[in-house]
Amino acid sequence: MSEQPVILLDHVTLLLPVRHKRRITLRRMFALPIPAQPVGGQLVGNADGAVTVAALKDFSLAVNRGERVGLIGHNGAGKSTLLRIMAGIYYPSSGACEVRGKVSTLFTSSLGMDNEATGLENIYLSGLILGLSKREIERLLPDIAAFSELGEYLRMPFRSYSSGMKTRLGFAVATSLRADVLLIDEVIGAGDRSFQHKARARLENMMGGANTLVIASHADEIIREYCNKAVWIEHGQLRASGDVQDVLNQFNESADHPSMNVS
Numbered sequence: 001m002s003e004q005p006v007i008l009l010d011h012v013t014l015l016l017p018v019r020h021k022r023r024i025t026l027r028r029m030f031a032l033p034i035p036a037q038p039v040g041g042q043l044v045g046n047a048d049g050a051v052t053v054a055a056l057k058d059f060s061l062a063v064n065r066g067e068r069v070g071l072i073g074h075n076g077a078g079k080s081t082l083l084r085i086m087a088g089i090y091y092p093s094s095g096a097c098e099v100r101g102k103v104s105t106l107f108t109s110s111l112g113m114d115n116e117a118t119g120l121e122n123i124y125l126s127g128l129i130l131g132l133s134k135r136e137i138e139r140l141l142p143d144i145a146a147f148s149e150l151g152e153y154l155r156m157p158f159r160s161y162s163s164g165m166k167t168r169l170g171f172a173v174a175t176s177l178r179a180d181v182l183l184i185d186e187v188i189g190a191g192d193r194s195f196q197h198k199a200r201a202r203l204e205n206m207m208g209g210a211n212t213l214v215i216a217s218h219a220d221e222i223i224r225e226y227c228n229k230a231v232w233i234e235h236g237q238l239r240a241s242g243d244v245q246d247v248l249n250q251f252n253e254s255a256d257h258p259s260m261n262v263s
Contacts, residue, residue: 003064004100005062005063005064005065006063006064006065006067006099006100006180006181007061007062007063007086007097007098007099007100007181007212008061008062008063008096008097008098008099009059009060009062009082009085009086009095009096009097010095010096010097010098011058011059011060011094011095011096012056012058012059012060012085012092012094012095012096012097013056013057013058013059013092013093013094013095014054014056014081014085014092014093014236015053015054015093016052016053016054016055017052017053054235054236055078055236056078056081056082056085056236056237057235057236057237058095058237059082059095059236059237059238060238061231061238061241063212063214063229065212066211066212067212067228068212068213068215068228068229069212069214069227069229069230069231070216070217070222070226070227070229070230070244071214071215071216071217071230071231071233072216072217072223072230072231072232072247072248072251073232073233073234073239073251074234075218077233077234077235078233078236078237079185079216079233080107080185080216081236082216082233083107083183083184083185083214084107085097086099086181086183086214087103088103099181100180101179101180101181101212102131102178102179102180102181103179103180103181103182103183104130104174104175104177104179104182104183105174105182105183105184105185106170106171106175106182106184107183107184107185112125112126112129113125113158113169114158115157115159116159118156118157118158119148119150119153119155119156119158119161119169120141120154120155122158122173123137123141123145123154123169124137126170126173126174127173130173130174130177136177140176140177143172143176144169144172144173145172147168147171147172147175147176147198147202148165148169148172149168150165150168150169153165154169164192167195168195171202175202175203175206178211179206179211180211180212181211181212181214182203182206182211182212182213182214183214183215184213184215184216185216186217186218200225200226213226215227220248220252223244224244224245224248227244228244229241229242229243229244230242230243230244230246230247230248231247232247232251239251
């Protein structure tokens with residue numbers, strides 16, 4: 001009998017209502033002379049004519065233990081939404097998502113961080129959000145502090161940090177515990193060359209325990225470096241999945257999309 005997937009999405013749809021001070025209907029929207037663009041989820045009208053965005057639509061995906069999955073697609077395609085469904089932050093409007101094991105997330109460098117709190121205080125805050133006890137956070141604290149290389153800045157308020165410093169601290173916390181599933185949204189490409197080298201080594205160490213990684217990125221090189229499987233999302237739907245280079249080629253060669261390559 002084959003091992004069950006660590007992450008299983010079964011026909012997941014997530015509908016997000018559009019709220020505006022003026023009533024927006026599909027008729028009103030499409031009366032405007034705006035050219036079509038390959039971004040965002042699908043726009044859906046209900047019986048009353050109100051607009052809803054289908055951030056994900058009938059999305060099914062299985063991720064097995066040890067897989068490193070790269071999510072690719074244009075801005076607004078549904079990559080971040082999919083990660084948040086996997087993390088349990090969003091709940092499907094229909095369908096089901098099942099994730100087995102402990103999950104750690106790194107979505108933005110400041111997610112869960114308090115701008116007025118110090119770096120040390122934010123380590124405790126983030127640890128508690130991840131489900132750690134105070135004793136567990138204290139055990140991990142030296143490793144987090146050493147990896148971040150922030151030194152005395154850990155006693156400074158988070159608002160005084162540069163974006164690179166925020167990324168260092170967020171990444172250090174997110175990767176400090178032995179999670180079964182690590183979900184990362186974009187930020188892996190942030191920081192200087194030295195930090196990226198350390199981040200790669202730290203992720204490799206985590207993956208050594210047959211952990212599972214799902215990462216969203218617009219950079220081909222990040223997907224190639226970290227992933228052994230790619231998933232292309234378009235307008236909230238699965239367009240292609242499989243070998244990293246094959247899926248990247250399909251995306252980049254699509255007549256409707258520009259290349260993902262970044263300098």
